[in-house]
Amino acid sequence: MRVTKLVSTCDLKDCPTIYATDRDTLLVQGETPTDHGLVIPEHETLVEIPTQLVFDLIRKGLRGTEDSR
Structure with a gap:
């Protein structure tokens, strides 16, 4: 899978980030909440x-900023 960073809250690798893939999907990096009270299937997760990260992505468009394999 080829991954391209679209938008992030910082330049480090441990910040909330949205990536695009060559599969026409998005990967989202963020905190894993535990206090949501939702029932999530075992094969899925929430982040x-x-x-503001989503607003930044909309403002910027789906242009990649750098490759991140």
């Missing part, structure tokens, strides 16, 4: 990211 929490700042709302």
Whole structure:
């Protein structure tokens, strides 16, 4: 899978980030919340990211900033 960083909250590798893949999907890096009270299937997960990160992605468009394999 080829992964391209689209937008991040910082330049480090441990910050909330949204990536595009060559599969026409998005990968989201963020905190794993445990206090949501939802029932999630075992093969799925939730991540929490700042709302501003999504706004930044919309403002910027789906242009990649760098490759991150």
